[in-house]
Amino acid sequence: MNTQQLEAPVKVAEKVKMHSGSEILLKALLAEKVKTIFGYPGGAIMPIYDALFDYMDQLEHILVRHEQGAIHAAQGFARTSGKVGVVFATSGPGATNLVTGLADAMIDSTPLVCITGQVFAHLLGTDAFQETDVINITTPITKWNYQVTDASEIGEAMAKAFYIARTGRPGPVLIDITKNAQIQQVPFAQYIPCNYIRSYRPKPFVRLEYIEEAAKLINEAERPYILFGQGIILGRAEEEFKAFVEKSGIPAAWTILGESALATDHPQNVGMLGMHGNYGPNVLTNECDVLIAIGMRFDDRVTGRLDKYARQAKIIHLDIDPSEIDKNIKATVPVWGDCKETLPLLMNRVEAKKHTAWLERFNEFTAEENKQVIQPEFNPDTEVLSMAEVIDQLNKLTGGDAVIVTDVGQHQMVACRYAKFTKSRSNITSGGLGTMGFCLPAAIGAKMGAPERTVIGIAGDGGIQMTIQELGTIMQYEVPVKIIILNNQFLGMVRQWQELFNSRRYSFVNITSPDYVTVAKGYHIPAQKVETREDLVPALKTMLDHPGSYLLEIMVGKENNVFPMVPQGCGVSEIRLK
Amino acid sequence: MEKKEYTITVYTENHIGLLNRIAIIFSRRKINIDSLNTSPSEVAGIHRFNIVIDETVEVVQKLVRQIEKQVEVLKAYYNTNDEIIWQELALYKVPTSEIAEKAIVERLLRQHGANAVAIRNDYTVFETTGHREETDRLIKVLEPYGLIEFVRSARVAIIKNSKGFHEKIREFEQYAPSETVRENEYLNKGEKVFSM
Numbered sequence: 101m102n103t104q105q106l107e108a109p110v111k112v113a114e115k116v117k118m119h120s121g122s123e124i125l126l127k128a129l130l131a132e133k134v135k136t137i138f139g140y141p142g143g144a145i146m147p148i149y150d151a152l153f154d155y156m157d158q159l160e161h162i163l164v165r166h167e168q169g170a171i172h173a174a175q176g177f178a179r180t181s182g183k184v185g186v187v188f189a190t191s192g193p194g195a196t197n198l199v200t201g202l203a204d205a206m207i208d209s210t211p212l213v214c215i216t217g218q219v220f221a222h223l224l225g226t227d228a229f230q231e232t233d234v235i236n237i238t239t240p241i242t243k244w245n246y247q248v249t250d251a252s253e254i255g256e257a258m259a260k261a262f263y264i265a266r267t268g269r270p271g272p273v274l275i276d277i278t279k280n281a282q283i284q285q286v287p288f289a290q291y292i293p294c295n296y297i298r299s300y301r302p303k304p305f306v307r308l309e310y311i312e313e314a315a316k317l318i319n320e321a322e323r324p325y326i327l328f329g330q331g332i333i334l335g336r337a338e339e340e341f342k343a344f345v346e347k348s349g350i351p352a353a354w355t356i357l358g359e360s361a362l363a364t365d366h367p368q369n370v371g372m373l374g375m376h377g378n379y380g381p382n383v384l385t386n387e388c389d390v391l392i393a394i395g396m397r398f399d400d401r402v403t404g405r406l407d408k409y410a411r412q413a414k415i416i417h418l419d420i421d422p423s424e425i426d427k428n429i430k431a432t433v434p435v436w437g438d439c440k441e442t443l444p445l446l447m448n449r450v451e452a453k454k455h456t457a458w459l460e461r462f463n464e465f466t467a468e469e470n471k472q473v474i475q476p477e478f479n480p481d482t483e484v485l486s487m488a489e490v491i492d493q494l495n496k497l498t499g500g501d502a503v504i505v506t507d508v509g510q511h512q513m514v515a516c517r518y519a520k521f522t523k524s525r526s527n528i529t530s531g532g533l534g535t536m537g538f539c540l541p542a543a544i545g546a547k548m549g550a551p552e553r554t555v556i557g558i559a560g561d562g563g564i565q566m567t568i569q570e571l572g573t574i575m576q577y578e579v580p581v582k583i584i585i586l587n588n589q590f591l592g593m594v595r596q597w598q599e600l601f602n603s604r605r606y607s608f609v610n611i612t613s614p615d616y617v618t619v620a621k622g623y624h625i626p627a628q629k630v631e632t633r634e635d636l637v638p639a640l641k642t643m644l645d646h647p648g649s650y651l652l653e654i655m656v657g658k659e660n661n662v663f664p665m666v667p668q669g670c671g672v673s674e675i676r677l678k
Numbered sequence: 679m680e681k682k683e684y685t686i687t688v689y690t691e692n693h694i695g696l697l698n699r700i701a702i703i704f705s706r707r708k709i710n711i712d713s714l715n716t717s718p719s720e721v722a723g724i725h726r727f728n729i730v731i732d733e734t735v736e737v738v739q740k741l742v743r744q745i746e747k748q749v750e751v752l753k754a755y756y757n758t759n760d761e762i763i764w765q766e767l768a769l770y771k772v773p774t775s776e777i778a779e780k781a782i783v784e785r786l787l788r789q790h791g792a793n794a795v796a797i798r799n800d801y802t803v804f805e806t807t808g809h810r811e812e813t814d815r816l817i818k819v820l821e822p823y824g825l826i827e828f829v830r831s832a833r834v835a836i837i838k839n840s841k842g843f844h845e846k847i848r849e850f851e852q853y854a855p856s857e858t859v860r861e862n863e864y865l866n867k868g869e870k871v872f873s874m
Contacts, residue, residue, distance in 0.1 A: 235695060240702050244749045245695070264749055298850055299691050299752045423743035 116289040121251030121281045122151035124288050125215065128258035130158060131291040134186050136177060136548055137161045138170040142190025144230055145217025147282035149188075162548070162577060165569035167194050169541035171201025172567070175210045176545030179528045180503055180553070182336065184265050185545065187214040192230030195276070196237065200535055202272050203241040207532030208357060209334060211270035213261045221249040221278040234276050243271030251284035259294035268302030269421040270334055304422055304436035311442060314416045314433045315449030317390050321414075323458045324350045325388035327373060327402075330357035330531075331395015331419060331439055338362070338524045340443040341394065347447055349454040351462050353381035355396050356516045360526040364500060364519075370462040374402040375666045376513040379473075380465030382664070382672040385410050387461070394418045395439050398428040399532065408671025418442055472677045473663050474518075484657045485633060487511055487586050491518040493637050494556070494584075497644055502554040503528060505546050507539035507563030510592035513662045515558050525550070537566030540583065544573055547581045554582070554644065561587040561613045571623040574649050582643050583625075583651040585616055588658050596661045620651040627651035679734035683712075684756050685764065685835045686742060688727035689719060689843050691750040700727065700751070703744045709733060713766075715832035720842045724752065730833050752850055757837055764835035768813035769795070770804045770820055771827035777802050783823055790816045801826060 119127070125148060129137070137159055141149045152161060164170040167189045174185030189198055195216040205212050219228040235247050244264045246257050254277065261273040318324055326348075332341045338361050345352050345362065351370045352362060362369050371378030373385075382404075385391070391413040396402070403409045406428065417424070417431035418439050425434040435442050477488035491514060494502075500520035505528040506512040512529055521527060528546050530538040543557030564585050574581060595609040620627035630639045630652060643650040666675045690696055697716065704711050712730040719726035731738070738756045745754040774797065777783050787794075787804055790812070796803040806816055813830055 236698060239695065239699055240706060247694075297749065300749045421747065423740070423747045427740060427743075 116287045118285040119288040120147065120151060121248075121254050121277065121284050121286070122148045124251060124254045124286070124291075125258060125277070125282075126151055126155050126159065127288070128255055128291050129186065130155075131293065132184070132258070132262045134184070135160055137186045137188055138164055138173040138177070138545065139188030140164055140167050140170055140190070140194060141188070142192075142194045142217065142230070144191035144219055144279050145188060145194070145215070145277075145282070147279060148215070148217065148277070161188070162544070162573065164541065165572045166567065167197035168200055168537065169544075169567055169570045169573060171198050171205070171212070171214065172535075172538050172541035173545030173548075173570075173573075174212050174214075175201060175205055175208075175538075176505060176528055176542030176547075177549035178205075178210050178212060178545075179542075179549070180525050180546045180555075181549030182525065183549070184211045184213055184262055187212060189214065190217045190230065191219055191234070192232045194230075195232055195234040198274075199237065199241065200533075200537075202238055202274065204530050204533040204535045204538065205272040206241045206243065208530065209270050209330065210272065211265040212272040213258075213265050214272060214274045216274060216276045217282070218247065218276045218278040220280045222280070224249075224278070234274070238274050241272070242274050245274040245276070247276040247278070248281050249278045251281045251286040254281065255288065255291055256294075259292060260297060263294040263297065264300065268300075303420060303438045303441075306437040306441055306445065308445070310433055310435050311445045312449060314392075314435050315446055317414055317416060317433060318348060318350075318392065318446075318450050321390035323384075323388045324348070324390040324392060324455070325384065325413075326350050326352035326392045326394060327355070327396055328352055328358045328361055328394045329355040329396025330361075332358060332361040333395075333524055335395065335420065335438050335440045337395075337438075337440040337443055340440060340447070342366075344443050344447040344450070347452050348450045349452070349459075350392065351455065351459050353378070355399070355402055355531070356527065356529055357531040358396060359516060360521040360524050363523075364521050368459065370459075371466070372517055374399075375404070375668075376517065376662050376664065377402075377666075378466070378517070379469040379664050379675060379677065380462040382666060382675045383465060384461060386412065386671070386673045388413050390414050390416065392416045392418070393429075394443070395420075397424045400428075403428065404666045404670055404672045404674070408673070418446075469664065469677065477518075480657070482657060483633075485630070485636060485654060486660055487514040487588075487656050488518050490584070490586060490636065490640075490654055490656070491515055491558075493640055495520045497637075497640055498554060498556075502526070502556050503546050503550060505529070505539050505543040505555060505557045507557075507559035508534045508536045508593075509560045509563060510588070510596065510660075510662050511558055511560045511586040513593075514586075517662075536563040539563055540567045540570045541573070543581045543583065544570060544577075544579050547579050556582040556584060558584045558586065560592060561585060561589060562591045562611055564616075565611070565613070568619070571620065571625060571651075575623040575625060578648060580648045582646075582649065584643075585651070585653045586656050587613060587616075587653055588656050588660065589613070590658060592660075593662070595659070599659070599661070600665075600667070616651060616653040625649050625651050627653065629653045629655070631655045679736055681732050681734050683730060683732050683759055684735070684738045685759070685762050685833065686727070686729040686731070686738070686745070686754060686756045687835065687837060688729065688745055688754045689721075689752040689846075690725045690727065691752070692723060692725045693750050696725075696748070696750050699748050700729075700745055703741060704729075704731065707737075707741070709737070709741070713832040715834050717834065721844060721847050724843060724847060728833055728835050753843070753846060755837060755840075757835070761839070762835040762837055764809070764833050765807045766810060766813055766833050767805060767807045767831040768816065769827075769829050770806075770816060770825060771801050772804070772820055773824045773826065774798060774800060774802045776823040780823065783820075786819050790819065792816060
């Protein structure tokens with residue numbers, strides 16, 4: 101730590117007012133411009149909640165129904181707002197209930213600051229009531245964590261927490277505060293934000309020679325191809341990216357976390373990568389000569405089998421996290437840095453081109469996929485609805501302006517494939533961890549992070565039941581979030597795999613649902629069940645026109661599959677259309 | 679890719695919990711740590727880890743980057759055995775009666791460069807430093823004379839071509855990120871290539 105920062109408050113210590121650790125914490129949150137906290141009280145965090153009572157006019161606290169709901173809501177909030185999500189939880193079970201969300205935020209690079217209460221410092225290690233070693237439990241799933249046992253540490257710990265969470269490759273930070281430190285009175289002059297940690301390099305140094313090498317490769321390329329991920333959104337580089345794409349004329353495909361960084365209908369947006377991605381973007385990965393990966397990490401769901409992935413191509417990898425370079429795919433030219441800085445540098449060095457013939461290749465595949473998969477999905481010859489046609493109709497009604505929050509499974513892949521987006525920060529999903537139960541709480545947070553936007557949570561009948569208690573939060577705070585349950589009466593994705601790879605041995609995928617309309621009614625949330633095609637559009641309209649929250653249960657084909665699909669263990673060009 | 683012994687040297691802040699943060703980078707990938715030592719470094723307040731593992735260079739490179747990614751880690755290096763000078767310390771407890779009676783034991787100990795650090799009526803403790811094979815050899819030698827206890831420390835290693843961390847820490851203390859060597863086959867500019 102910068103020693104000046106440490107010494108300053110100490111020198112004036114005698115003149116300054118005494119404050120409890122809890123107050124210092126809340127002052128830190130205010131100084132970091134936090135307005136919304138998602139949390140749940142309990143014994144070991146009671147002093148903080150007591151202090152919060154006096155800050156009710158400045159800090160909005162959303163009382164969730166389960167701590168997992170709090171952290172997913174904070175994730176949704178962080179993703180739509182671009183701010184750091186803040187979570188309060190108590191010790192022991194409160195803290196362990198955060199674990200799934202921390203792991204999710206870690207793998208999806210979501211900036212969070214989680215505050216957990218802890219037993220009194222003198223009780224640490226005694227198996228005290230609701231004591232758990234939350235620091236060690238959360239070490240692998242936090243970017244940084246720290247246990248505070250003395251109130252004088254709180255200001256500095258909070259400053260570091262916010263700085264670490266939001267800078268560089270963002271991630272979750274957990275601060276565990278023992279109860280004595282929350283109560284303890286210490287002199288506190290003012291909160292000093294952190295903007296430097298000696299051992300921490302948020303951004304790697306940008307090397308121009310690498311940019312030049314990359315530009316040279318791009319200029320010489322005949323079939324260059326851009327893959328983009330969430331890095332563009334996290335780096336707030338959507339404009340820079342669009343300018344680069346348009347000048348270079350290169351087709352660009354997205355990972356599901358990067359999806360809304362470029363408008364869906366942009367002529368160079370060729371679609372989705374990966375296991376259930378589009379036909380062309382997968383197959384042509386193995387035909388391009390230069391692959392430009394921007395803010396993405398070559399996840400196995402994107403690459404399929406690595407030894408059959410883009411072997412012919414030279415790889416240019418732009419990433420802010422040096423450990424991502426060469427992790428899965430060896431980079432020919434690594435471009436370390438924040439893409440907000442590197443993309444304009446690269447753009448200035450690439451020639452303005454139009455890769456018309458190469459783009460046409462993508463269009464050919466799109467036409468084939470359209471014929472074989474998309475049109476049959478949008479206009480099924482069955483009486484029962486398909487997930488895809490629901491999304492298609494939703495697009496027509498929203499014009500692509502809504503925030504779509506999904507859960508995990510078939511509906512997620514369908515929503516990511518077919519939802520249209522006109523704005524960034526619009527596709528909120530659990531990508532890396534694949535956390536079922538993410539949708540409902542994340543949608544609450546997403547709406548609070550972007551109150552001016554329409555937020556639609558789309559979940560399956562499996563995932564919704566994992567965190568359905570958060571309907572209570574929606575009820576209590578009247579969060580005007582729309583919820584669509586695509587009910588196929590199965591854990592659809594697992595069932596699809598069992599059908600395709602386990603000879604239809606449907607092992608424990610048959611899940612029953614409550615009457616969701618009645619459940620919603622219990623929470624005073626208007627709801628409707630849709631079973632027929634003619635009811636679909638009117639119901640969607642009713643939902644969208646309703647000023648408050650609204651739940652729509654839509655019955656869809658029981659045994660529909662998501663295609664195309666790159667089966668596990670296959671290369672991307674072995675993608676199956678049926 | 680061939681597995682080899684690599685010594686990873688990590689310069690860190692001295693913070694509680696960092697040992698765990700570093701150790702789980704290995705255990706998560708089911709990589710066994712052969713030896714781990716933490717100590718002060720040449721720079722006051724900066725800690726130095728020495729970690730020995732048997733792995734391929736590709737795995738080691740990835741591990742080192744994951745280690746460097748940790749907020750409280752300043753820098754991590756990896757070296758093969760020919761790039762370092764290293765030692766391990768071993769202690770041997772043997773019955774004093776055997777040592778006193780058998781002149782051959784005394785000669786053997788001298789041959790292995792062992793020193794007595796404690797002599798009691800009932801036992802004597804010898805220490806020796808050296809490479810693994812050397813300290814191992816003395817176990818074999820002493821076993822017939824009733825070796826009571828044996829313990830060996832982790833490896834400590836000095837990097838032959840390192841200029842130490844004094845200059846590096848000054849770079850770290852400046853605002854801008856520092857530059858370090860990283861190889862890249864394509865660019866083939868071994869030197870001056872930036873890693874973090």
